[in-house]
Structure formats: C-alpha cells, structure tokens
Amino acid sequence: MAVLLYYPLVKPPAEVLHQALLYWDGIATVVPRAPEVYEAAVSPELKDLRDRSLYTPLRFGAESMDVLDDPDFGSVFHGSRTSQVLREELRRLAAGPDRPRVPAPPDAFLYVSKLCSWLEHELLVLGLAERSGHRFRTLAVPSEVQQLIIGVLARELAADGPVPYVPYTDHPDAYALSLRPSREQRLTAYQADLGAFLPVPAPGTPTVDVLAFRDRYVDERHRLMRALHRLLGDLRRDYEHPADVLAELRREIDESVRDYRAAAKSSRTAWVERSVTVTVGLTAAAAEVVQPGLGWVLAPLGGIALNVATREIRPLSRARDSHDFSYLHRVRQTLT
Incomplete structure (x- = not known):
C-alpha cells in the first residue's frame, strides 16, 4: 500500500490520522525545517507514531525538498518545472483583480523554515505575505496562498518521493487549487x-x-x-x-x-x-x-x-x- 500525505497543515485531524492508520501504510505531513520549530509543531502523538515507523515528517529547504534524516531523497523542487509553475501562479494571483490580501488579524501562516529562500522572497516582493511577530519565524499569508503552496508541494512529493504517497486533504479549497x-x-x-x-x-x-x-x-x-x-x-x-x-x-x-x-x-x-x-x-x-x-x-x-x-x-x-x-x-x- 502507500503512505497518506496529508496537507496543508502539519497536524492532521484525528479522523484523518485514524483513516491513514487503518487503510494506508501510515501518514506523512510537510514540516518546518528548523529543529526547534519542528519540535513545537509536531505533536507527541505524531512523534510516537514516527518511532513506530507510521509517521513520516517531510521537509524541503533552501535547495531541495527532502525527507528528514534521509539524505538520499534528492532534489525534486528547486529549479524544476514545478517551481516555475508555482511562480507563475503566485504572480497571477498578485496581478489579478481579486488579489488575495492578508486579513487583519491573519488567518493563515507559513513557517519560514518550510520555504525555499526564493519562495520566501517571491511572496514578500509580490505582497502576498507579511512577516509576523511569532516567536518562530513565520509569514502571514492569505489562506488561498497557503493552500496553493502546500498543495503543490504535496503533489510533488507524492509524485517523486522515495515511497508511494497519496495526497489527501480536508480543505476543499486546497484540493481545488491543486x-x-x-x-x-x-x-x-x-x-x-x-x-x-x-x-x-x-x-x-x-x-x-x-x-x-x-x-x-x-x-x-x-x-x-x-x-x-x-x-x-x-x-x-x-x-x-x-x-x-x-x-x-x-x-x-x-x-x-x-x-x-x-x-x-x-x-x-x-x-x-x-x-x-x-x-x-x-x-x-x-x-x-x-x-x-x-x-x-x-x-x-x-x-x-x-x-x-x-x-x-x-x-x-x-x-x-x-x-x-x-x-x-x-x-x-x-x-x-
């Protein structure tokens, strides 16, 4: 069977977690790269499941997207066709008549340590993100932007990861965007x-x-x-x-x-x-x-x-x- 890849959040709802444990070989989510942020974002229950080889934390960094502690995962994102498409989609959103804006107060965030450096820069330049005052470095973004980015990453991981991943979300907007x-x-x-x-x-x-x-x-x-x-x-x-x-x-x-x-x-x-x-x-x-x-x-x-x-x-x-x-x-x- 395959591993269920839940997005756009780090922690899946209990019913999604239980479905992954029953019908797939486990569950994976995209997590922050920085160790201290990872420790805070990933719940004790997920860490326990990781010790049982039933949870896989996935990350991508400055030059690649990879599995934590797996140096053989390789680069599948930086400089790829996917990065080009994501740039185009973000620029289309920024230039459109219904340009999404960060609400006050913000309702969606992205951990900076989840993002490639070019992507963080692109979001700020396009005005699709604002730096937040959170103790962990985060960007406040419109929910549409958050779901677009994480949805694209999930699909790319599912296609090019070292094991079969099944993209799975409980956010209809993220599903539709991908x-x-x-x-x-x-x-x-x-x-x-x-x-x-x-x-x-x-x-x-x-x-x-x-x-x-x-x-x-x-x-x-x-x-x-x-x-x-x-x-x-x-x-x-x-x-x-x-x-x-x-x-x-x-x-x-x-x-x-x-x-x-x-x-x-x-x-x-x-x-x-x-x-x-x-x-x-x-x-x-x-x-x-x-x-x-x-x-x-x-x-x-x-x-x-x-x-x-x-x-x-x-x-x-x-x-x-x-x-x-x-x-x-x-x-x-x-x-x-």
Missing part, C-alpha cells in the same frame, strides 16, 4: 466517493485502540484497499468501459467489504462514515474519448452505491501519464 483547469494543460479525471467503503472509529476513540485494530485485522484491511485501488487503477486503464471494470471486480470488492465490516463489528467500536472523494487522473488520450461532466451510478458494491463522474483537471505540477490519486476528506458523517 486540480484546477487551465488553458495550458487539461486532462480528464474520474471522481468517486469511497467514504462508505472506508469507515473510521467514532470521534473520541483513542489512537491506541485504532492501532490495536490495525494489528489484529491486517489481512482484512489490506484486502479491502487492494480491491479499491485495483478498481481505481483499472478505471484509469479502461476508461471507456467503467461499467465493465466494475462488473469484473464486483465479487472481489463485495467479499472484501463483507469481511471488513465483520471485523469492524467484532471490535465493539462505534464506526463513522465520512465522505472521501478520490480523483483518478487519466492520460491525455482519454481526454478525447471520455466526456467531462458525465456521471454514472455503479451499484451495488458491498451493498454500497458507487457514484462515478468525470471532470476536467489540470494539476499545478507537471502533467504525468502516470497520474496519481488525490483524496478529499469531508466532515459529513453517519454513524454505523
């Missing part, structure tokens, strides 16, 4: 809500209980995620026939959902379903075949209706034939 249409490059994507397939323990459940469930039901968890990611991957490859893809995988998904629900029920824990939208980017060839704006209700899978729709997207980072998945977590929930 998948925004542009006249430069447009791709077609499928979108589906997998939230009903991926329940999490109800609010207030201790993380230690989630870890116990994770360890006890390894096979059931892995089987469910393999089936769902196979579905998403097959939709990418056989984009002209989504109903056929579903029919082929129906038995595998039905059985994995049934087994996972049985495991969840035996845990005697209240479970919650939250909306989780996944965007499955397709290749450029699919854009000429699959019509954006079409939708299907493909049901039932494990007794759950799966809605699949198409839309146009353009990742802010460079377009790739091997486009990754991106997830949007929403707060809507129903108790099970």
